Amino acid sequence: MNIGRLVKKAQKGNDKAYLELFQKYEADIYRMAYVYVKNKNDALDVVQEVAYQSFKNISTLNKPEYFKTWLMKITINCSLTVINKNK
Numbered sequence: 001m002n003i004g005r006l007v008k009k010a011q012k013g014n015d016k017a018y019l020e021l022f023q024k025y026e027a028d029i030y031r032m033a034y035v036y037v038k039n040k041n042d043a044l045d046v047v048q049e050v051a052y053q054s055f056k057n058i059s060t061l062n063k064p065e066y067f068k069t070w071l072m073k074i075t076i077n078c079s080l081t082v083i084n085k086n087k
Contacts (some may be wrong), residue, residue: 003021003064003065003067003068004064004065005064006020006021007021007058007061007064007067008064010058011058011059011061011064018055018058021067022051022054022055022071025067025068025071026047028068028071028072029046029047029050029071029072029075030043030044030047032072032075032076032079033046033047033050033075033078033079036076036079036080036082036083037079037082037083037086042082042086045082046075046078046079046082049078049081050071050074050075050078053074053078054070054071054074
């Protein structure tokens with residue numbers, strides 16, 4: 001199924017559509033987080049936080065075709081939060 005349709009379903013409350021979307025990009029999220037936090041456990045925490053934040057805020061995504069970009073931005077923000085907490 002294409003990303004745009006899955007995003008629209010997820011925005012309407014379809015948990016399975018969201019899960020499918022998130023799982024598609026989970027490895028990319030982990031890699032991006034690891035590049036920033038340089039620690040396996042912190043990277044896994046970031047992935048979990050991204051899952052929560054993106055699920056909670058998916059209704060704010062205006063253009064479904066930018067879902068991955070949106071997820072990566074959340075990943076970067078969460079990673080920076082973790083880095084600042086660890087200072």
